[in-house]
Amino acid sequence: MSADPEQHMVLAVSTVIFSLRPHPDTGEFTLWLPLVRRIRDPFKKRWALPGGPLDNTQDLAEAAKSTMHRTTQVQPRHLEQLYAFGDVDRSPDAPERVVSIVYWALVRQDEDLQVVDAENVEWHPVEEIPSPLAFDHDLIIRYAVDRLRAKVTYSPIAHAFLPEEFSLADLRRVYEAILNRALDPSNFRRQILSQGTVEDTGRRMTGTAHRPPKLYRSAPKSSRYALTIEETP
C-alpha cells in the first residue's frame, strides 16, 4: 500500500493515442492505440500507456506531446486533457505515490502509416487490449474511449483522423469506427453539411470503381465555443 506520509510523490503524464486502422482480420476500421511494455517493477513486463514524469520546465500539454513523440514518433492532431488520476492506492507496490495527468490525442491516418514499431512499443486494436495493463490503465482507456465516443457526436474532432482532403464517405467510416455502428449515408451527409465544418474543394476523387465522390476539407474553425482550454496543435 501507499499511505506512508513520508513517501515521495511523483507527478506524471500519461497519454492515450488514438489512431484508425483496418483490422488485420476483418478489414473493418477500428481504433488502435500504442502500448509500452514495462521493463521494470512495479508491473514489470505488463503493457502500459506511454507516459513519463513531468518535466519542471514544460507545460502539461507540452509534456504530453513530447511523450507521445518520443515513444511513437507521431505528431498528435487533436490533443486534450482527459482527467487527473490520483487515488492513493492506484499504484500498489510502487515505491512512490503517482498522480497522473492523462491526455488523449488523435493522430492522422496517413501520418500514422510511417510509424515503425519500436522495441517494446506495440499498437493494439482497442477491443483487443492485452489486459490487465499496468496500474489503472485499463480504466483510463475505457474512460478515454467513452469520452471520444461522446465528443465525436457534438464536436467535429473526427476530421483529425483524416488527411487534408477526404470524401464524406471517408468521414462517415471514421464515425462508424468510433461509434461502432453503421450510419445512414444520406442522413450523415445532411448532418455534416448542415453543421458547416467541412467545405467543398470543388474536386472529386478519381479512380473509384463507382461514381466519384466530391472531396472536402475541414473548414477553418470559427470560434464556436466561448471558452476552451483544449489544445489542438
Next chain:
Amino acid sequence: MSADPEQHMVLAVSTVIFSLRPHPDTGEFTLWLPLVRRIRDPFKKRWALPGGPLDNTQDLAEAAKSTMHRTTQVQPRHLEQLYAFGDVDRSPDAPERVVSIVYWALVRQDEDLQVVDAENVEWHPVEEIPSPLAFDHDLIIRYAVDRLRAKVTYSPIAHAFLPEEFSLADLRRVYEAILNRALDPSNFRRQILSQGTVEDTGRRMTGTAHRPPKLYRSAPKSSRYALTIEETP
C-alpha cells in the same frame, strides 16, 4: 518567471464551490462562491479560490472535500473534477511551480445558510468577483461556470442545490439562476417529468399565497452512464 529546472514543484488542489442565494439588491437568485484573501506573497491581499497542497495520504477528491470544509464549513453535495492547470508560467513570482487540480462542487441551499463567514473568507455573487484574483483563478472560475451551465442541461445535477423536498418551481428557479434566463414553467415541467429524475412525494407545500405546489424529491439514480469517474458524496 518559473522555468528554473532546479525549482521545486508543488501539487495543489483548488476548489470552486457554487452556492445559490438571492442577490442582496435585486432578490434574484444567483450563483455565489467563496473566496479566500491571501495573507502572503505571491498575490498577497488578493482574493483566491480555496485550496491547499495535496496531502500524500489523501485521494484527490478527499483533499478537495477537506479543503472545502476547512475553509467554509460546507459539505459539498456534488463534487467533480474540473481540470488540471499546470502551465509553467501560471504562478509568476511564486518561489515554486504549482500544478493545481481543480474540483468544483455544489452545496445545498439550506446547509449553506448555517455558514458564518470566517475571517478572510467571503462569499461573492459570481458576476461580481473582485477581479483580478490571484494566479489564474479568474480563468478557472469562468471555466467552471461554463461547465456548470453545460452540464445542467444534460444532467440532473441542479437537484444538488435543493433540500430533500422541493417544488418544480424551486427547481426551475435553480435552472434559471444557473442559465441566467427565464424558462417557461409549463415546458420546464414537461421536460423534467419526462426525464424521470424526480419523483412525487404525494405531499404539497403549505402556507403559500397561491395554489400549493406538489413536492418532489430527486429520484434514486439509475445507472444512466456506463462509466463515471465523478464522485458525488
Next chain:
DNA sequence: GGACTTGTGGTCAGGTCAACCTGAAGGTTG
C-alpha cells in the same frame, strides 16, 4: 366575493432526426 398569483395541464406550429426512396455517375462483366 372578487382580484390576484402561481401551479398544472393541454394545444399548436416549427424544427430535427431516422428510415426509406429515387436518380446520377462512374466502373465491371458477359
Next chain:
DNA sequence: CAACCTTCAGGTTGACCTGACCACAAGTCC
C-alpha cells in the same frame, strides 16, 4: 456494347422534441 453493380447525391415522410401560447385550478389577500 449493353446490362448491371456499386456508391454518391439528394428528396420525402412520419415520429418525436421544443418553444410559444392558452385555459383552468387552487390557494391567499383585500
